[in-house]
Amino acid sequence: MRRRDLLRAVPLLAASPVLSGAATGPRRLMVVFASGGWDSTYCLDPKLGVVGIEGPEVDSDPGDPQDVEVVETFDGIPIVTNPVRRPAVATFFGNWARYVAVVNGIWVGNIAHAPCRQRMLTGRASGVVPDVSVIAGSVLGGDATPLGSVDASGLGYAGDLAATTGRVGRQSQLALLLDPSSSFPPPFGWDANYPGFLPTFDDEAAATAFLRRRAEVAEGLRGGGHAMARMADYGESLNRLERLVPMAAEIVRELSLGADPSFATTAGLAMTLFELDVARSVLLDSNLPWDTHASNVLQHGYYDSLFGGLNELMASLDERNLLETTTVVVMSEMNRTLRRNRSLGKDHWPWASALILDKRLNGGRVLGSTNDLMEGNAIDLASGVEDVLGIPLGYDNFAAGLLDFLGVDPEPWLEGVPVWRGLSS
Amino acid sequence: MWLLFAALSCDDPPVATSLTSDERVNRVSMAIRGVRPSADELEVVRHGGDAALSALVDGWLASDAFGATIRDLHNELFLLRSDLVPMLPEEGPLVGTEVADRYASTTESALRLVEDIVLGGRPYTEIVTATDFRGDRILANVYGLEFDDDGEDLQAMTWMDGRPMAGVLSDSEMWRRHVSNGSNFHRGRAAMVAQALLCDDFEDRDVVVEGGVDLTNELLVAEMVATQPSCVGCHQTLDPLAGFFWGFKEQLMGLAVTQAYREGCHWPNDLELPPPDGGLPEDFCYPLRLFAPEHELGWMDWGLREPGYYGESASGLDELGKRIAEDPRFWDCTTRRFASFFRQQDIDELNVADVARWRKAYLDSGFDARELVRAVVLDAEFVDPGDGPLSWLAVRPEAHARAIEQLTGFRWRAAPADQGCLENCWRDVDLLTTDLYGFRAMAGGVDSTYVLRATNTMTPTRALVHMRAGYESAAYVVKADLAAAVGERRLLGDWETAAPPTLTRRTIASLYERILGERIDPDGAEADAAFALFDGTRDVSGPEAGWTLLTATLLRDARMEYY
Numbered sequence: 001m002r003r004r005d006l007l008r009a010v011p012l013l014a015a016s017p018v019l020s021g022a023a024t025g026p027r028r029l030m031v032v033f034a035s036g037g038w039d040s041t042y043c044l045d046p047k048l049g050v051v052g053i054e055g056p057e058v059d060s061d062p063g064d065p066q067d068v069e070v071v072e073t074f075d076g077i078p079i080v081t082n083p084v085r086r087p088a089v090a091t092f093f094g095n096w097a098r099y100v101a102v103v104n105g106i107w108v109g110n111i112a113h114a115p116c117r118q119r120m121l122t123g124r125a126s127g128v129v130p131d132v133s134v135i136a137g138s139v140l141g142g143d144a145t146p147l148g149s150v151d152a153s154g155l156g157y158a159g160d161l162a163a164t165t166g167r168v169g170r171q172s173q174l175a176l177l178l179d180p181s182s183s184f185p186p187p188f189g190w191d192a193n194y195p196g197f198l199p200t201f202d203d204e205a206a207a208t209a210f211l212r213r214r215a216e217v218a219e220g221l222r223g224g225g226h227a228m229a230r231m232a233d234y235g236e237s238l239n240r241l242e243r244l245v246p247m248a249a250e251i252v253r254e255l256s257l258g259a260d261p262s263f264a265t266t267a268g269l270a271m272t273l274f275e276l277d278v279a280r281s282v283l284l285d286s287n288l289p290w291d292t293h294a295s296n297v298l299q300h301g302y303y304d305s306l307f308g309g310l311n312e313l314m315a316s317l318d319e320r321n322l323l324e325t326t327t328v329v330v331m332s333e334m335n336r337t338l339r340r341n342r343s344l345g346k347d348h349w350p351w352a353s354a355l356i357l358d359k360r361l362n363g364g365r366v367l368g369s370t371n372d373l374m375e376g377n378a379i380d381l382a383s384g385v386e387d388v389l390g391i392p393l394g395y396d397n398f399a400a401g402l403l404d405f406l407g408v409d410p411e412p413w414l415e416g417v418p419v420w421r422g423l424s425s
Numbered sequence: 426m427w428l429l430f431a432a433l434s435c436d437d438p439p440v441a442t443s444l445t446s447d448e449r450v451n452r453v454s455m456a457i458r459g460v461r462p463s464a465d466e467l468e469v470v471r472h473g474g475d476a477a478l479s480a481l482v483d484g485w486l487a488s489d490a491f492g493a494t495i496r497d498l499h500n501e502l503f504l505l506r507s508d509l510v511p512m513l514p515e516e517g518p519l520v521g522t523e524v525a526d527r528y529a530s531t532t533e534s535a536l537r538l539v540e541d542i543v544l545g546g547r548p549y550t551e552i553v554t555a556t557d558f559r560g561d562r563i564l565a566n567v568y569g570l571e572f573d574d575d576g577e578d579l580q581a582m583t584w585m586d587g588r589p590m591a592g593v594l595s596d597s598e599m600w601r602r603h604v605s606n607g608s609n610f611h612r613g614r615a616a617m618v619a620q621a622l623l624c625d626d627f628e629d630r631d632v633v634v635e636g637g638v639d640l641t642n643e644l645l646v647a648e649m650v651a652t653q654p655s656c657v658g659c660h661q662t663l664d665p666l667a668g669f670f671w672g673f674k675e676q677l678m679g680l681a682v683t684q685a686y687r688e689g690c691h692w693p694n695d696l697e698l699p700p701p702d703g704g705l706p707e708d709f710c711y712p713l714r715l716f717a718p719e720h721e722l723g724w725m726d727w728g729l730r731e732p733g734y735y736g737e738s739a740s741g742l743d744e745l746g747k748r749i750a751e752d753p754r755f756w757d758c759t760t761r762r763f764a765s766f767f768r769q770q771d772i773d774e775l776n777v778a779d780v781a782r783w784r785k786a787y788l789d790s791g792f793d794a795r796e797l798v799r800a801v802v803l804d805a806e807f808v809d810p811g812d813g814p815l816s817w818l819a820v821r822p823e824a825h826a827r828a829i830e831q832l833t834g835f836r837w838r839a840a841p842a843d844q845g846c847l848e849n850c851w852r853d854v855d856l857l858t859t860d861l862y863g864f865r866a867m868a869g870g871v872d873s874t875y876v877l878r879a880t881n882t883m884t885p886t887r888a889l890v891h892m893r894a895g896y897e898s899a900a901y902v903v904k905a906d907l908a909a910a911v912g913e914r915r916l917l918g919d920w921e922t923a924a925p926p927t928l929t930r931r932t933i934a935s936l937y938e939r940i941l942g943e944r945i946d947p948d949g950a951e952a953d954a955a956f957a958l959f960d961g962t963r964d965v966s967g968p969e970a971g972w973t974l975l976t977a978t979l980l981r982d983a984r985m986e987y988y
Contacts, residue, residue: 109631109632109633110631111632111634112613115629125631126629127771128771128878146885147885154866154872154875154876155875157878158880158884162869162882162883162884163882163883163884163885165884165885166885166886167866167886169860169864169866170509170872170875171862173862173863173864174886174889177864177867177886177889177890177892177893180893180896183839184839184840184841184854184856184862185840186838186839186840187838187839187840187853188840188852190838190840190853192835192901194839195896195900196897196900196904197896197897197899197900197970197973197977199896199974199977200966202965203970203974206958206962206974207958207974207977207978210955210978211978211981211982213954214982214983214984215983218983218984218987221441221442222442222810222811222812223441223442223811223812223816224441224812225812226812226813226814226815226816226817227441227810227811227816227817228812230816230817230819230882230883231817231983231987233882233883234883234888234983234986234987236883237883237884237885237887237888238888241889241892244885244889258841258862291606293606293607341607341608342608343607346607347606347608347609350632350634375634
């Protein structure tokens with residue numbers, strides 16, 4: 001049985017102590033990925049004054065009395081702030097900390113970007129597997145939405161749920177595809193004009209019906225099992241596309257064709273996709289170059305930009321009546337080392353942090369922790385609290401915990417992985 | 426009785442039928458070349474059977490299209506075709522060149538070397554021992570290589586900066602793409618080589634940093650990786666491999682070249698500051714100085730392990746190449762990488778006995794990769810897959826683009842730069858095989874920067890890409906065909922506006938055979954359905970629109986998407 005087949009067996013919105021009775025609409029997930037590896041000592045995991053750790057304080061200008069690093073507590077969450085370099089961090093937590101859970105000390109078990117990204121997003125170290133955004137979108141959307149999930153970053157993993165998910169393109173090329181009348185011009189001297197043909201609605205409907213009939217015939221030709229699954233992907237893709245196209249004009253309005261992507265524009269797109277009920281999950285890139293090997297001082301600006309964007313995102317979600325139903329997960333694939341290297345940058349560190357935002361969350365909490373060597377402390381997976389008899393929170397437990405929190409049974413996707421239930425406690 | 430019949434018909438999966446002769450020819454042709462077989466080729470195998478298919482494969486393995494497939498395979502392995510990062514700028518000797526040409530010249534050099542070795546029938550092991558490669562004027566200008574302006578566009582060339590010659594291991598673009606960051610000391614490059622060529626995946630392993638080892642203290646790290654038990658397991662082999670790459674700069678990005686030109690390509694003499702780490706500004710102006718022999722022993726400065734190959738002492742990239750070429754793990758890994766690509770399976774999913782069989786064919790041929798490909802694609806399971814994992818294979822974006830061009834003469838090219846671009850503008854982009862403006866990763870391919878693994882099945886976005894590509898290419902070929910003389914047409918044969926229905930049906934049957942490799946009865950039910958699709962639009966919008974709609978629809982048929 002393919003994993004997708006299991007969808008039918010997985011009860012949607014399985015009872016969760018936090019969610020039951022609280023939902024006022026369909027569950028949605030927005031994953032914001034800080035690709036490159038953020039330095040959590042600049043924000044989520046205060047280590048000011050800890051011997052051996054060079055946090056944000058090493059960048060302070062002694063001549064500027066305002067340029068100081070402090071630990072402020074927002075609704076019970078200690079956060080490192082700096083009014084000069086990262087004012088948006090304090091603003092964000094001042095506004096939203098009550099809906100926030102910070103997760104520290106997630107063991108990633110690697111220090112290379114690609115494998116760490118796969119681990120944090122999928123909960124698996126290897127294999128062709130879907131990420132939590134794709135799984136959640138597929139299960140939460142089912143057949144109700146044209147797409148289960150959308151990868152607006154290019155960073156995601158579709159696995160065997162590829163037929164449920166869509167991509168936007170690095171520079172929003174999806175706009176070109178959804179709007180048949182739009183096109184880049186042909187090169188000089190090239191003997192073609194675009195669009196060469198604009199099918200009518202009836203043309204496309206007839207073509208789709210023709211293709212569907214042909215696929216149904218082909219489906220049986222090479223037996224069951226894999227053969228049927230491949231053809232099922234074809235049919236499902238056609239079906240989803242057919243439901244997506246009528247929403248094209250509204251989607252295209254949110255796409256900035258040919259422009260370098262920004263967090264703000266892709267977050268806007270994500271909210272529109274939610275409003276139109278195109279998808280139930282979206283994966284975004286923070287679009288900031290967090291991999292600061294050569295100059296770690298750049299982390300200040302990236303944090304300020306990210307949290308400025310998150311603050312606007314949360315306000316927009318609220319304004320657009322999506323806050324009640326949307327879980328926002330902000331994560332990076334790894335952390336950065338305790339001290340700076342010879343280029344005053346920092347290298348990779350295999351313990352990650354994350355941020356979960358949800359109005360229905362028992363917020364204002366820090367789940368998990370690190371010691372003064374920036375290693376995760378053991379926790380009790382069931383409660384999420386520190387427990388010397390427990391184990392460090394692994395990337396697989398974390399991914400399973402996210403799915404569980406969203407009401408998606410993680411077992412079919414992360415078979416045998418103990419579920420971290422910190423978010424639900 | 427009725428209940429039993431109902432139960433059987435609902436619950437029993439369909440039984441797989443063997444592939445027809447046409448389906449086999451199409452499958453092998455698409456796998457090897459990414460293009461459809463001709464009507465003649467289909468006919469030859471119908472009569473000649475497996476022997477005729479084998480003979481056809483001989484020719485296909487010598488074709489340019491197979492060479493393109495070999496480049497595609499190695500791009501998925503080496504991840505070189507990335508247009509999402511800033512390209513080398515139009516400066517100095519590159520003024521007047523197009524960014525698309527600079528992209529192709531640089532990213533294809535290693536891929537072309539592999540193609541030349543494979544198509545030339547040379548031992549595949551030469552990809553890590555070759556002493557020269559082919560490049561164009563742009564590549565020569567970028568790296569200061571000899572080039573005869575009166576000669577061919579692509580000429581044999583070799584590195585002139587003292588680097589040891591070791592095929593793709595010496596290729597500059599490999600190490601511009603696979604950088605070394607911070608205190609990585611080329612370990613990432615070593616891991617990439619081990620993973621791609623030896624199937625030894627260091628990055629798959631768990632990394633346990635015990636006791637708070639400070640990874641930024643290079644000297645401490647050097648000591649720990651040699652003594653700490655949790656580190657030694659990987660680093661005793663990884664670090665000596667990394668030791669071979671010290672002659673290369675850690676990185677040399679396009680933006681650094683732009684910056685160097687802004688600074689006048691020299692380090693000001695009046696500055697008493699030391700030059701920036703990694704070299705002088707002049708290193709970042711053309712010809713780029715990516716390799717410096719004097720840095721090859723840099724590992725000594727950090728107390729790291731000396732270069733070595735899995736416990737054997739060695740020095741220099743050329744020796745690394747020789748060790749890899751002689752390593753049975755390389756032979757085995759090559760077998761698995763090729764099989765994985767053609768069968769669209771993870772290397773871990775391959776059957777051990779199958780791998781042994783293909784490996785034997787490869788070794789018996791003296792490392793001729795063409796024989797390896799032949800063994801894989803003529804394997805019984807490949808040509809008669811039943812309902813197993815090979816039942817339907819998905820066409821890759823690059824192959825899809827080739828098939829579309831072969832059938833319609835159309836490449837979906839565009840000039841996005843005309844829309845307000847001022848610097849390093851792309852004025853001629855192939856939309857199906859690139860990502861900055863195009864749709865390669867959206868259609869299931871890799872972009873080599875973010876999307877590192879192909880998606881070998883249908884997706885909604887891919888369906889959308891192919892829908893648009895289908896309409897554009899169909900419009901192009903139908904318009905051209907209807908304007909051309911009968912004998913010069915690609916798809917529409919001798920059809921004329923006043924043609925009787927019988928001729929229209931014959932043309933439809935011919936379209937099926939040409940595009941899908943499928944023979945249908947011109948008077949049968951399938952032709953009826955196609956005729957209805959054609960006729961519905963012809964009645965409203967005319968025959969050109971009717972043919973365009975039908976052709977575009979066949980170009981995204983399930984049998985075009987899968988083979």
